[in-house]
Amino acid sequence: MNLSSYSYYDEADYDEYYNNDFDKPCEYNESNSVNSVVGPYIHSIICILGFVGNSLVILTYALYKRSRSIINVFLLNVAIADLLFVMALPFIVYNELHHWPMGQVACKLLRGSYSVNLYSGMLMLACISVDRYIAIVQARRSFRLSHSYVICAVIWVFAFLVSVPTFYFYHRYEPQHHEVTWVNGTEEEETPVAPQYVCEWKFEDSEVAKMVKVAVPSTQLAIGFFLPLIIMIFCYTTVIVILKKAKNLQHHKAVQVALVVVLVFIVCHLPYNLALIYDTVSMFKESSCDEAESLLIAKTVLETFAYLHCCLNPVLYAFIGVKFRNNHRRIF
Incomplete structure (x- = not known):
C-alpha cells in the first residue's frame, strides 16, 4: 500500500529501450544487487512480522465477542487488509526477481488484490482517525456499529473499483526479446532466451500505456496516501489540541499515542511517495542510466521501508x- 510495486514492462518499453541515443541498454547491476538482498531477506522479515501480528489481531477480535465495537470493526478490517497484503508480497517479490510460475488468473488476482488491500488499509486508518475525532472532539458517540459495517463494505468496494486498471492491464506473458552481448559498444551476437513468463503491465497501444502509467500512480498518491494523510493530520491535530487542555494523565498518554500514529505514518510512507511523484513526473523524459538506476534503487529501498507500516499497525x-x-490474554 505501494504502496504497490510497478515494473512497467511492455513491448513498447522494450523498443524504446533499445532505440535511444545510448551506446547500449542499461544493465542496472547495482539495483539487481539491492533487489537480491531486499527481496529474499528484508521482505521475508516483513512478511513474517506482518503475518504474526495481524493474525493475532484477527484471532482476538474473532474469538472475543465482547470486544465488538465501532473502532474494533475498523481495526479488524485494517488487520485483514494488511494480512492479505503480506501474504501476496512473497509471490510478487519472486516474480520481480525471477519469473511468474502461475497462470493468467492467478496473476490478475494477486496483483489486483494487492492493490485493493493497499487502498482499503489506508482508508480504514483514515476512518479510525475520524472515529476518534467524533468521539473526543465532539464528545459524542461516533458511528453506530451497524454503520461501521456499511462503511467498511463501501471502502472495500471503492478500493476494488480504483484497482480495476490493475486487474485489467496486468497479464502473464512471455517477453518478446533476445539476450544481446555487447563488446566495445557494438552488438556482438544475439542468442535466444529460455521462455520465462512474467506478470507485469502489458499494453497494446502506446497512448493507453502512457495514460495508465500516469493515472495509476497518481491515483495511488491521491487516494492511497495524501487523502488519508490529510484526514489523519486534521483529526489527530484537533484531538491533540483538545486533550492538551485536560489535566488527566490518561489523556496525555492518548496525545502521545496520536502523535506516534501520525509520525509513523508520515515516516513510513512520505519518502516513497515523494519518490513515486518524481518517478511519475520524469517518466517520459530521457534519463541517463546512472540516474535511472539511482531512482530505481531509491524506490526499492523506500518502498520496502513503507511496507513496515503493515507490521507496525497491530502495535x-x-x-x-x-x-x-x-x-x-484471556483468549490465550
Missing part, C-alpha cells in the same frame, strides 16, 4: 490498548 492500533491486551 500502534491494537496492542497499545489495555482492553485489547486483556482480551488477548
Whole structure:
C-alpha cells in the first residue's frame, strides 16, 4: 500500500529501450544487487512480522465477542487488509526477481488484490482517525456499529473499483526479446532466451500505456496516501489540541499515542511517495542510466521501508490498548 510495486514492462518499453541515443541498454547491476538482498531477506522479515501480528489481531477480535465495537470493526478490517497484503508480497517479490510460475488468473488476482488491500488499509486508518475525532472532539458517540459495517463494505468496494486498471492491464506473458552481448559498444551476437513468463503491465497501444502509467500512480498518491494523510493530520491535530487542555494523565498518554500514529505514518510512507511523484513526473523524459538506476534503487529501498507500516499497525492500533491486551490474554 505501494504502496504497490510497478515494473512497467511492455513491448513498447522494450523498443524504446533499445532505440535511444545510448551506446547500449542499461544493465542496472547495482539495483539487481539491492533487489537480491531486499527481496529474499528484508521482505521475508516483513512478511513474517506482518503475518504474526495481524493474525493475532484477527484471532482476538474473532474469538472475543465482547470486544465488538465501532473502532474494533475498523481495526479488524485494517488487520485483514494488511494480512492479505503480506501474504501476496512473497509471490510478487519472486516474480520481480525471477519469473511468474502461475497462470493468467492467478496473476490478475494477486496483483489486483494487492492493490485493493493497499487502498482499503489506508482508508480504514483514515476512518479510525475520524472515529476518534467524533468521539473526543465532539464528545459524542461516533458511528453506530451497524454503520461501521456499511462503511467498511463501501471502502472495500471503492478500493476494488480504483484497482480495476490493475486487474485489467496486468497479464502473464512471455517477453518478446533476445539476450544481446555487447563488446566495445557494438552488438556482438544475439542468442535466444529460455521462455520465462512474467506478470507485469502489458499494453497494446502506446497512448493507453502512457495514460495508465500516469493515472495509476497518481491515483495511488491521491487516494492511497495524501487523502488519508490529510484526514489523519486534521483529526489527530484537533484531538491533540483538545486533550492538551485536560489535566488527566490518561489523556496525555492518548496525545502521545496520536502523535506516534501520525509520525509513523508520515515516516513510513512520505519518502516513497515523494519518490513515486518524481518517478511519475520524469517518466517520459530521457534519463541517463546512472540516474535511472539511482531512482530505481531509491524506490526499492523506500518502498520496502513503507511496507513496515503493515507490521507496525497491530502495535500502534491494537496492542497499545489495555482492553485489547486483556482480551488477548484471556483468549490465550
